[in-house]
Amino acid sequence: MITIAGAGLAGLTSALELARAGAEVRVYDTCPEIGEGSVSRFAGGMLAPWCERENAEEEVITLGARAADWWADITPVTRRGTLVIAPARDAAELTRFARRTSGYREVDAADIGSLEPALAGRFSRGLFFEAEAHLDPRRALRDLAGAAQAQGVEIILGAKAPGHIDLDCTGIQAPLSDLRPVRGEMAMLHSAEITISRTIRLLHPRIPLYLVPRGGGLYMIGGTMIESSSERAVTLRSLSELLGAAFTIHPGFAEASVMETGAGLRPAFPDNLPRLHQSGDTIHLNGLYRHGFLLAPAMATQVAKHFFPERTNANHSERTNA
Amino acid sequence: MRIYDTDISVPMFLGTAQYPSPAILQQAIRASGCEVVTVSLRRETSDGTGAGFWDMLRETGARILPNTAGCHSVQEAVTTAHMARELFATDWIKLEVIGHADTLQPDVFALVEAARILTADGFKVFPYTTDDLIVGEKLLEAGCQVLMPWGAPIGSGQGLRTPDALRAMRAHFPGVPLIVDAGIGRPSDAAQAMELGMDAILLNTAVAKAGDPAGMARAMALAIEAGRMGFAADPIDRRDMAVPSTPVLGLAELL
Numbered sequence: 001m002i003t004i005a006g007a008g009l010a011g012l013t014s015a016l017e018l019a020r021a022g023a024e025v026r027v028y029d030t031c032p033e034i035g036e037g038s039v040s041r042f043a044g045g046m047l048a049p050w051c052e053r054e055n056a057e058e059e060v061i062t063l064g065a066r067a068a069d070w071w072a073d074i075t076p077v078t079r080r081g082t083l084v085i086a087p088a089r090d091a092a093e094l095t096r097f098a099r100r101t102s103g104y105r106e107v108d109a110a111d112i113g114s115l116e117p118a119l120a121g122r123f124s125r126g127l128f129f130e131a132e133a134h135l136d137p138r139r140a141l142r143d144l145a146g147a148a149q150a151q152g153v154e155i156i157l158g159a160k161a162p163g164h165i166d167l168d169c170t171g172i173q174a175p176l177s178d179l180r181p182v183r184g185e186m187a188m189l190h191s192a193e194i195t196i197s198r199t200i201r202l203l204h205p206r207i208p209l210y211l212v213p214r215g216g217g218l219y220m221i222g223g224t225m226i227e228s229s230s231e232r233a234v235t236l237r238s239l240s241e242l243l244g245a246a247f248t249i250h251p252g253f254a255e256a257s258v259m260e261t262g263a264g265l266r267p268a269f270p271d272n273l274p275r276l277h278q279s280g281d282t283i284h285l286n287g288l289y290r291h292g293f294l295l296a297p298a299m300a301t302q303v304a305k306h307f308f309p310e311r312t313n314a315n316h317s318e319r320t321n322a
Numbered sequence: 323m324r325i326y327d328t329d330i331s332v333p334m335f336l337g338t339a340q341y342p343s344p345a346i347l348q349q350a351i352r353a354s355g356c357e358v359v360t361v362s363l364r365r366e367t368s369d370g371t372g373a374g375f376w377d378m379l380r381e382t383g384a385r386i387l388p389n390t391a392g393c394h395s396v397q398e399a400v401t402t403a404h405m406a407r408e409l410f411a412t413d414w415i416k417l418e419v420i421g422h423a424d425t426l427q428p429d430v431f432a433l434v435e436a437a438r439i440l441t442a443d444g445f446k447v448f449p450y451t452t453d454d455l456i457v458g459e460k461l462l463e464a465g466c467q468v469l470m471p472w473g474a475p476i477g478s479g480q481g482l483r484t485p486d487a488l489r490a491m492r493a494h495f496p497g498v499p500l501i502v503d504a505g506i507g508r509p510s511d512a513a514q515a516m517e518l519g520m521d522a523i524l525l526n527t528a529v530a531k532a533g534d535p536a537g538m539a540r541a542m543a544l545a546i547e548a549g550r551m552g553f554a555a556d557p558i559d560r561r562d563m564a565v566p567s568t569p570v571l572g573l574a575e576l577l
Binding site (some may be wrong): 056 | 342343345346350374375377378420477491531533
């Protein structure tokens with residue numbers, strides 16, 4: 001029996017991979033509902049390794065390239081790519097972004113208009129990362145819990161793991177000295193008039209923004225990156241920056257309703273990459289940072305490989321640093 | 323260079339925002355060899371603590387110069403400076419009072435007022451200012467012992483937009499440490515500033531947003547050192563004509 005503490009992204013993806021490898025798995029979470037204690041509820045849910053490479057190590061691609069396929073077995077994945085745009089005055093940002101990334105094609109005003117008719121005439125240049133995808137984080141986490149249970153995983157909510165913990169996936173709560181919180185803030189908008197079908201990234205030297213459609217006129221916008229452990233509600237500064245950026249994507253968002261705002265703490269190691277860490281008899285999977293949905297599947301495969309070196313197929317590239 | 327009774331041997335200050343990761347920031351600090359790093363309080367605390375991040379900064383051994391980036395009024399800047407003094411146990415403060423959210427141009431009137439309040443309160447103020455001589459004088463009157471003129475708008479990477487104004491500043495404030503803060507994009511910009519006789523350079527975006535931040539930090543450190551040595555070595559003046567470096571007299575002239 002493998003006992004996991006934490007039924008967030010790291011805990012549930014690991015539970016599923018361990019169960020697939022034949023283990024009996026029990027997952028404990030102190031929250032009474034799936035996802036309630038997980039910072040992933042505020043995530044964008046982008047499966048965008050090529051865009052993320054702009055500001056992250058190559059591992060986001062080697063570990064994340066297959067994430068969309070992994071998730072597609074579990075939850076609906078929208079494979080419509082990512083459109084990266086910038087206001088005319090910040091065209092230099094687009095040039096820089098292009099230089100630091102791969103897996104895109106350059107698009108002009110006409111291409112942008114045919115990809116996203118709502119943005120026609122608003123942007124003259126962009127980058128289209130066709131292979132990227134996104135999912136709905138809250139639904140995905142529930143579906144993931146369901147898939148794990150179908151595989152025989154026992155999930156016990158509202159309870160601390162009794163006795164020994166084999167795998168600690170408690171995020172920022174974990175007792176790891178080089179783990180730090182990076183605060184992220186988001187908002188959920190509802191617009192009846194604007195239809196955007198894929199993830200949009202708006203580049204700006206100070207306030208890069210992503211907008212992820214959730215369907216039915218709902219749009220998630222995020223996400224700030226602040227070196228802080230504060231869990232207080234979104235600040236006016238951050239919210240006005242996020243909303244201002246949404247307005248720049250389309251002025252019609254001025255009429256959108258702000259349905260929700262949120263702030264959470266992403267757990268991160270100094271290199272902003274996740275890793276397995278052995279501490280006594282307990283293995284930690286932590287540090288998913290802003291790449292939870294992207295990197296959790298590959299990391300979970302590594303967890304399974306750690307517990308069952310023989311039985312697991314290496315479906316993903318490795319990153320172990322115990 | 324001596325600033326507020328502290329000797330600083332490496333004429334480079336590094337900002338700590340916008341790096342891909344704290345690990346890369348640490349590499350950049352080490353590669354530059356700089357002794358002083360600046361950290362923004364306003365943005366990075368958000369009323370909790372940035373403890374994890376700050377601990378990593380302290381590990382580098384660099385001296386921390388907190389800044390008031392993002393403050394738009396005297397009161398905001400003064401409050402932030404007080405928070406910084408408590409959090410980092412230092413009376414050094416890089417004073418920024420931003421006049422406009424988009425251009426990030428300093429509000430020099432509020433800057434002078436905040437500098438006066440803070441120096442009276444025992445702070446050692448490093449004011450981020452323009453290259454205006456009179457503003458510089460007012461800041462010195464307010465008790466500042468160092469001036470930090472811009473090279474170009476923050477984060478713009480334009481290099482020195484007004485080298486003549488910086489040259490004039492050097493001439494006007496011969497004994498005052500001058501640190502170019504903001505606008506440096508490439509190593510040659512930093513070298514140029516040092517050749518004008520500036521005492522140090524403060525950088526952030528040019529290093530943090532480079533493809534290889536540690537490599538750029540090192541390149542900047544070398545350029546700054548080259549510029550500093552070049553200025554100290556008293557460069558020759560420009561001339562309109564060629565000047566032969568070997569004697570012409572006595573050479574066979576073919577008729």
